[in-house]
Amino acid sequence: MKKMTFYEELQWRGLVQDISSPDLIDKLNEGGLTFYIGTDPTADSMHIGHYSSFLISKRLAQHGHHPLLLVGGATGLIGDPKPDAERPMITKEEVDYNFQGLKAQAEKIFGFEVVNNWDWTKDINVIDFLRDYGKYFNVGYMLAKDKVKSRLESGITYAEFSYMILQALDFLYLYENRNCVLQVAGSDQWGNITSGIELIKKKIGKEAYGMVMPLVTDSTGKKFGKTEGNALWLDKNKTSSYELYQYLINLEDSMIIQYLKMLTFYTPEEIENIEKEHNEAPHLRIAHKALAKDIITGLHGEEEYEKAVKISEALFGGDLAGLSAEDIMVGMKQVPSVKLTENTKLIDLLVDNNICSSKREAREMLSSNAISLNNEKHTDENEVITKDMAIDKKVIIIKKGKKKQFIGIYE
Numbered sequence: 001m002k003k004m005t006f007y008e009e010l011q012w013r014g015l016v017q018d019i020s021s022p023d024l025i026d027k028l029n030e031g032g033l034t035f036y037i038g039t040d041p042t043a044d045s046m047h048i049g050h051y052s053s054f055l056i057s058k059r060l061a062q063h064g065h066h067p068l069l070l071v072g073g074a075t076g077l078i079g080d081p082k083p084d085a086e087r088p089m090i091t092k093e094e095v096d097y098n099f100q101g102l103k104a105q106a107e108k109i110f111g112f113e114v115v116n117n118w119d120w121t122k123d124i125n126v127i128d129f130l131r132d133y134g135k136y137f138n139v140g141y142m143l144a145k146d147k148v149k150s151r152l153e154s155g156i157t158y159a160e161f162s163y164m165i166l167q168a169l170d171f172l173y174l175y176e177n178r179n180c181v182l183q184v185a186g187s188d189q190w191g192n193i194t195s196g197i198e199l200i201k202k203k204i205g206k207e208a209y210g211m212v213m214p215l216v217t218d219s220t221g222k223k224f225g226k227t228e229g230n231a232l233w234l235d236k237n238k239t240s241s242y243e244l245y246q247y248l249i250n251l252e253d254s255m256i257i258q259y260l261k262m263l264t265f266y267t268p269e270e271i272e273n274i275e276k277e278h279n280e281a282p283h284l285r286i287a288h289k290a291l292a293k294d295i296i297t298g299l300h301g302e303e304e305y306e307k308a309v310k311i312s313e314a315l316f317g318g319d320l321a322g323l324s325a326e327d328i329m330v331g332m333k334q335v336p337s338v339k340l341t342e343n344t345k346l347i348d349l350l351v352d353n354n355i356c357s358s359k360r361e362a363r364e365m366l367s368s369n370a371i372s373l374n375n376e377k378h379t380d381e382n383e384v385i386t387k388d389m390a391i392d393k394k395v396i397i398i399k400k401g402k403k404k405q406f407i408g409i410y411e
Helices: 006-012 023-030 048-062 092-109 126-132 139-143 163-178 187-204 241-249 253-263 268-280 286-300 302-315 325-331 346-352 359-367
Strands: 034-039 066-071 113-116 180-186 209-213 337-340 371-373 395-400 404-410
Touching (some): 006 023, 066 092, 241 325, 268 286, 302 325, 325 404, 346 359
Parallel strands (some): 034 066, 337 404
Antiparallel strands (some): 371 395
16 A cells, blocks of 8 residues: 555545645644644543544644643533534533543543633633624624524524634634644534634634544444444443443444544554455454454553453353453443342243243243353243352343343342
């Protein structure tokens, strides 16, 4: 493969949707820019949807640029307009709590310096805001922005409408105080970024730059990381490494190579080799496993990745030896749990916990070898189930058929 410039590699990976000026290309290749990426503290952890945007920032840092992470202690109190409805407001106390969580997480995972826009907006009074910043924004210009335009029919509040000015103010402040000349974000932030570029140009006569990447989605346009309406959190106490592994290992085949390009640090040559092996034996899920290894190791470390693989292999028919009850309960916390009572007949365990709808169904399942406890088939409806059969005398993994799983727990 022909050696690429840094910018060419970003394009090859599908990480560039728009840049504000062709002049930015050489500057990106040369290194040395201070740039920022922002997020509002709507939760105390980032989720996997944030990961792609933060990863491009990490690539820039590795190429010699200087990242700042802006966590919006001020903008988080307002909320960036959603396409369909106003965001629920959260309290100052919630924002402060979430800020601390995001700050610690970003410093640990990405090594970014974290700044808070509350620090430079809290003392601006409303008259100064309108005179020093609002006067540079034409209402027609603001109404033409996609995020605002999409809300005009359903209605948009003045608070949300002002968000664009607040974000532009951030860019101006960081430009003047930190020599920050570039803002990086997902493509849904393009309107806010260009507003900041315009404010810097009009107010101080300087040139700033913006770059956005496509939002990472599946083949239907659904955002990467959305599963059953739940976010996959980067905090392993909210989303275990096992849960993240299961999500990644089951991604659709048609998108997996693109995900490797966008979401990992494998070289182009390594990705080409993985693609070749994947195409030769897709059932082995080589590309999916490579994706899971790079992401989970990057987030939580090698040990967490190995644990996720071990739990996954064990729970899907492998050897459960070496797994603790805690490993299983953490790894499978999204799996339905049932309470177990000592010395219960197997058929009663299945029916009383609604694993089977009736004794008739339970007998059918048992006679067809469709019930397993801790990966071992059980067929005797009168077998007495005891704590001695449980892992750490606490947990039994109950499987009904090939797909339905339950965690039985002795309290």
